[in-house]
Amino acid sequence: MKTASRIxxxxxxxxxxxxxxxxxxxxERRGAPIFAYVRASRQLINERGIIGQPDLVxxxxxxxxxxxxxxxxxxxREHTVMLINSHDAPExxxxxxxxxxxxxxxxxxxxxxxxxxxxxxxxxxxxAAACLVGVISRDLVLEAIRVELAALGSQLVxxxxxxxxxxxxxxxxxxxxxxEGEEISAGNYDKPQWxxxxxEDVDRAAPSVHAAATSTRVKTGLWRTVRPVIxxxxxxxxxxxxxxxxxxxxxxxxxxxxxxxxxxxxxxxLICVAKCPPHAIEAxxxxxxxxxxKQGA
Amino acid sequence: MTRRLLTGNGAAAWAARLARVDYVPxxxxxxxxxxxxTLAEWINAGEMPGRTVxxxxxxxxxxxxxxxxxxxxxxxxxxSSQGLLYGMEMVYTVAGWRAPFVMINVSxxxxxxxxxxxxHNDIMAARDSGFLQIHCSTCQEVLDSVLLAYRLGEDHRxxxxxxxxxxxxxxxxxxxxxxxxxxxxxAGFLSPYDPESxxxxxxxxxxxxxAVLGSxxxxxxxxxxxxxxxxxxxxxxxxxxxxxxTFGRRHQAVEAYRxxxxxxxxxxxxxxxxxxxxxxxxxxxxxxxxxxVRPRLLRPFPAEQLRRVLCGKQGVAVIDQNISMGxxxxxxxxxxxxxxxxxxxxxxxxSFIGGLGGRDISPQEFFEIAAITRKAVEDGVTPPAxxxxxxxxxxxxxxxxxxAHQERNELGPEA
Numbered sequence: 001m002k003t004a005s006r007i008x009x010x011x012x013x014x015x016x017x018x019x020x021x022x023x024x025x026x027x028e029r030r031g032a033p034i035f036a037y038v039r040a041s042r043q044l045i046n047e048r049g050i051i052g053q054p055d056l057v058x059x060x061x062x063x064x065x066x067x068x069x070x071x072x073x074x075x076x077r078e079h080t081v082m083l084i085n086s087h088d089a090p091e092x093x094x095x096x097x098x099x100x101x102x103x104x105x106x107x108x109x110x111x112x113x114x115x116x117x118x119x120x121x122x123x124x125x126x127x128a129a130a131c132l133v134g135v136i137s138r139d140l141v142l143e144a145i146r147v148e149l150a151a152l153g154s155q156l157v158x159x160x161x162x163x164x165x166x167x168x169x170x171x172x173x174x175x176x177x178x179x180e181g182e183e184i185s186a187g188n189y190d191k192p193q194w195x196x197x198x199x200e201d202v203d204r205a206a207p208s209v210h211a212a213a214t215s216t217r218v219k220t221g222l223w224r225t226v227r228p229v230i231x232x233x234x235x236x237x238x239x240x241x242x243x244x245x246x247x248x249x250x251x252x253x254x255x256x257x258x259x260x261x262x263x264x265x266x267x268x269x270l271i272c273v274a275k276c277p278p279h280a281i282e283a284x285x286x287x288x289x290x291x292x293x294k295q296g297a
Numbered sequence: 298m299t300r301r302l303l304t305g306n307g308a309a310a311w312a313a314r315l316a317r318v319d320y321v322p323x324x325x326x327x328x329x330x331x332x333x334x335t336l337a338e339w340i341n342a343g344e345m346p347g348r349t350v351x352x353x354x355x356x357x358x359x360x361x362x363x364x365x366x367x368x369x370x371x372x373x374x375x376x377s378s379q380g381l382l383y384g385m386e387m388v389y390t391v392a393g394w395r396a397p398f399v400m401i402n403v404s405x406x407x408x409x410x411x412x413x414x415x416x417h418n419d420i421m422a423a424r425d426s427g428f429l430q431i432h433c434s435t436c437q438e439v440l441d442s443v444l445l446a447y448r449l450g451e452d453h454r455x456x457x458x459x460x461x462x463x464x465x466x467x468x469x470x471x472x473x474x475x476x477x478x479x480x481x482x483x484a485g486f487l488s489p490y491d492p493e494s495x496x497x498x499x500x501x502x503x504x505x506x507x508a509v510l511g512s513x514x515x516x517x518x519x520x521x522x523x524x525x526x527x528x529x530x531x532x533x534x535x536x537x538x539x540x541x542x543t544f545g546r547r548h549q550a551v552e553a554y555r556x557x558x559x560x561x562x563x564x565x566x567x568x569x570x571x572x573x574x575x576x577x578x579x580x581x582x583x584x585x586x587x588x589x590v591r592p593r594l595l596r597p598f599p600a601e602q603l604r605r606v607l608c609g610k611q612g613v614a615v616i617d618q619n620i621s622m623g624x625x626x627x628x629x630x631x632x633x634x635x636x637x638x639x640x641x642x643x644x645x646x647x648s649f650i651g652g653l654g655g656r657d658i659s660p661q662e663f664f665e666i667a668a669i670t671r672k673a674v675e676d677g678v679t680p681p682a683x684x685x686x687x688x689x690x691x692x693x694x695x696x697x698x699x700x701a702h703q704e705r706n707e708l709g710p711e712a
Contacts (some may be wrong), residue, residue: 010302013302018473019472019474021472022466024466026413028496046578048568048571048572049657052659108490183660184584184661186576186580186660186667189661189664191665192661192662192665193687195686195691197691198688204698207410211708213704214701218700252522
C-alpha cells in the first residue's frame with residue numbers, strides 16, 4: 001500500500017497538484033496490516049498525519065474491514081467513496097457496514113488466475129483511485145508507475161502498467177465520483193470530549209508486560225490473506241521443519257510427529273510452504289479456504 | 298532547481314550530499330535508518346564522495362562524529378529517540394570540544410512504554426548539551442536547515458555542533474514536494490569547512506587547556522560554550538538572510554503566521570505546527586483573530602524575537618509535544634521565563650500538552666484551544682494545564698487493560 005500511495009501521489013504531482021503521501025505502520029512488520037494516505041490540493045497542504053475525514057477509502061484486503069485496529073471505517077461519511085478489493089458485492093458491504101458511503105468493488109483482480117499477479121493489487125488500487133478522482137489521465141498513471149517502479153526493471157513496470165490500465169478502464173463509468181469534502185468549520189464544530197485523567201494505582205498504571213497471555217488473545221490470524229494447508233497424505237512426519245521455520249510459533253507438532261497450524265495466529269507468511277521438503281503444504285487463498293470450510297460444515 | 302517528491306528522510310540525505318560531507322558515522326534506528334541507508338547507497342555507487350562507517354552504537358557514533366569534526370572534515374550523522382539517549386554522554390562531551398558537525402534527530406517518543414511515533418522528549422533531553430537546535434515543520438525545511446546548520450555551526454563565532462530535528466512519520470516517512478537546489482548554488486552558499494587554527498592534527502598536536510579542571514576553569518570553559526551559543530542567534534539571522542538571497546526561501550528564527558492583528562496566538566514547534574497553521578486559516582475564515590508563532594531555532598532560545606511578536610498579545614496558548622514529569626510542558630516554561638516581567642507581556646499564558654507518542658491533534662482541538670484561551674482572556678484567569686486526551690481514548694485504554702489483565706485470571710495470582 002505504500003507503493004500504491006506513492007504511485008497515486010506521483011500521478012497527482014505530475015498533474016501539477018501539491019501532494020503529500022505517507023505510509024503508516026507499527027512495530028509488527030511482515031504480514032501486519034499497513035495503511036497509507038495521500039492528500040492532493042491545488043494549494044499548499046498544511047494538514048498532515050492521518051486523514052480524519054477521507055473522501056476516498058481504498059481497501060486492498062477486505063478481511064481488514066472487521067479489525068478495529070486497522071481503522072478502515074474511520075471517518076466514513078455519506079460523502080465518502082469506499083473502493084474494496086472483494087469477492088462480495090457492493091450491496092453486501094453497504095448492508096454489512098450499514099453505511100451511507102458509496103461502495104465500489106475493485107475489478108480485474110478476481111479473474112486473475114496467475115498468482116504472481118497478486119502483488120500488483122497495490123498498483124490496481126492506485127490506478128482505480130486515479131480514475132475515480134477524475135483529474136488524472138491514463139498516461140499520467142503510466143508515467144507515475146514508471147517513476148515509482150523504475151528500479152524494479154522494465155518487465156515489472158510493464159506488468160504493473162497492464163494491471164493498472166485494466167483497473168483504470170474498469171472504473172471509467174465512475175470517473176470523477178470522488179470529490180473534495182467540506183472542511184470542518186471553526187465557527188461550528190463538535191467540541192472535543194476531553195477528560196481529566198485520574199491518578200490510578202501503580203498496579204494498573206505501570207505499562208508492564210511480564211507474561212505472554214496478551215499475545216495469544218490478539219488473533220493475528222485475522223491478518224491472513226493466504227492460508228497454508230497441510231496435506232496429511234504427503235506429510236512425512238519429520239516433526240521439525242515447518243514448526244522450526246514458523247516465525248510466529250504457530251505450528252505445533254504432536255507426539256506422533258503430526259504438525260498442526262494454529263490458524264488464530266498464523267499470519268499466512270507462507271514460509272512453511274516454501275520450506276516443507278515433500279511439498280506437503282499448499283497455499284490456499286483465504287476466501288476460498290473459508291468458503292470450503294462453510295461448505296464442509 | 299528541480300522540484301520532486303521527497304520524504305523528510307530523503308530530504309536530509311540530499312542535504313548531506315549537497316553539503317559535500319566527508320564522513321558519515323552511522324547506526325540504524327527507526328525511524329531514521331532510511332537516511333543512512335540512502336547515503337550508504339550513494340557512496341557505495343560512487344554517486345557521492347565521502348566515507349560511511351557503521352559503528353557499534355550511538356555512543357561510538359557520536360564520538361566518531363566529534364573526533365572527525367575536530368580534524369577539520371565535514372561530518373554528518375543521524376539518530377533518533379533511544380539512540381540519542383544511548384549516545385547522550387557523548388552528546389554533551391563532543392559539544393564541549395567546539396568541533397562543528399550536523400546531526401539529524403528524527404523525533405520519536407521515549408520508553409517506557411515504548412513507541413515508534415513522534416514527540417519531543419528525546420530532543421528536549423539534549424536541550425542543555427551545547428548542541429544548537431533547529432526544528433523543522435516541512436520536508437523542504439529539513440533540506441534547507443541542514444545547509445543552514447553547517448554554515449551556522451562552522452562560523453568562527455559559534456563553532457558548535459547542530460541538531461536538526463524532524464518528526465518521525467509526520468516528516469520522516471511523509472513525501473512532499475521539495476525544491477532540490479543546484480550543487481553549484483549550494484557550493485556558493487556553503488564554502489568548504491575551514492577549521493583554521495583549531496584543527497587537530499596528530500602530527501602537530503597542541504593544547505588549550507589541561508585535562509582535568511577545577512571549578513574556576515571548568516566554569517570558564519562551560520560559560521564560553523554558552524556565550525558561543527548565544528552568539529549563534531545573530532549568526533543565524535545573517536545566515537538565514539544569505540540563504541534567502543541564494544535560494545529565495547526565508548527561514549527566520551521565529552516564524553510568525555498571521556500574528557499582526559491577532560489577539561490570541563498559538564505557539565508550537567515541529568511538524569504539528571503546520572496543522573496549527575491550517576487551524577489558524579480556518580479560525581480566520583470564521584472571523585477569529587488568531588495567529589501562530591513557531592520557534593524554528595530552539596537553541597539558542599530566540600527570546601528576543603519571541604518577545605517582539607508576543608508582547609502586546611492578550612492570550613498565548615503553548616502546545617507542548619513533550620512532558621517534563623512533575624512539571625509539565627517544557628516550551629511553556631521557557632516561554633514564561635522569556636516573557637516574565639517584560640513590558641506588555643501577555644496576561645494569559647495557557648499550557649496544553651498534546652501529540653505525545655504521535656497522538657494526532659484534530660482541527661476541533663485547535664479550535665477549542667483558541668476558545669479556551671479567549672475565555673481565559675475575558676475572565677482574566679489562566680486555565681489549568683490541559684492534556685489533549687478524550688473520553689474515547691480512555692475507553693480504548695480500558696479495553697487494552699482488560700485484555701492484559703485477563704492474564705491475571707488465566708495465570709492465577711501466584712504466576
